[in-house]
Amino acid sequence: MSTNDFYLRVYEVVKQIPYGRVTSYGSIAKVLGTPRSSRTVGYAMNAAHNDPEVPAHRVVNRNGVLTGKHHFPGTNLMQQLLESEGQIIEEDQIKNFKETYWDPLEELGLQE
DNA sequence: CGTGTGACTAGGA
């Protein structure tokens, strides 16, 4: 495999994000072994479109800001989805980010 | 194979 492999790996990680939790692009990239390809992770999410099992709304930037909300249908679908999971969002930013942050490195047992 | 682009991030002013 080749090209799609990276995207598929991204999806596999995103799919494992628990309900009500979120993570960052950089963390996902790090899990994949390429911490510098965080931008590409977001790029991959564009194609995630085809995979409804990928909870793209649970992926935000490292500050807990919904940078990708503009890529969702409507104007604040991403925010609505997160709020429906119990997230507290204000000004496009997750207020309880630290509490709901899900670190794939820890949770997947890849670290420590 | 070179160039441009982006749902990012870290570091410096």
Next chain:
DNA sequence: ATCCTAGCCACAC
């Protein structure tokens, strides 16, 4: 704390 800059990597053309 906020704003700006440069580096990154995978992909489309």
